[in-house]
Amino acid sequence: MPxxxxxxxxxxxxxxxxxEILRNGxxxxxxxxSSFDISRPAISRHLRVLKEARLISEKKAGRENRYALHPAKLRPVRDWLDAVQGDRAKKPAAKPVRAVKPVAGPPQLAPTPQPAPKAASQMGFDF
Structure with a gap:
């Protein structure tokens, strides 16, 4: 499961x-x-999403809150991607499909516009 x-x-x-920044410590x-052109509250919201995913943790050090990356938490992503790539490598290549000449028929109407799909949730955090 992904x-x-x-x-x-x-x-x-x-x-x-x-x-990437936290990779250095x-x-x-x-x-x-200071690395971004967005407000500090916006950075805090991003940090909250990363903490909820357990990719980073926060530790109080004097007056500062320091954030640390937990790179081992990325391992399930790597394992899943390796499995997906491995599954693809094991399957035989698909046969090429021959082009089929379309048969003339009644004129086609333009498709009716569909509403835009709902954006995927970002753990309750939408910009």
Whole structure:
């Protein structure tokens, strides 16, 4: 089963960049916030999503809150991707499909526009 919680947490470029920054070691929130052109409360919301996915943790150090990455929590994503890629490699290649000449018929009407699908939840966090 895919690690949905982690994938949803990583589905945002800002959160991916936070993970990349934390790869170099724990950082206080002001250092993280200085790397982006968004408000500090927005950074805090991104951090909350990453904490809920257990990719990072927060530790009080004096007056600062320092955030640390837990890279081992990314392992289920790697395992799942490896399994998906491995499953694909084991299947035989599909045979090419021959083009079929369309048969003339009545004129086709333009499809009726459908409402846009609902955006996937980002653990209760939508921008």
């Amino acid at each position: 690690p949905i919680t982690v994938l949803i947490a990583l589905a945002d470029p800002t959160r991916c960049r936070i993970v 724990p950082q206080p929130v002001h250092v993280l916030a």
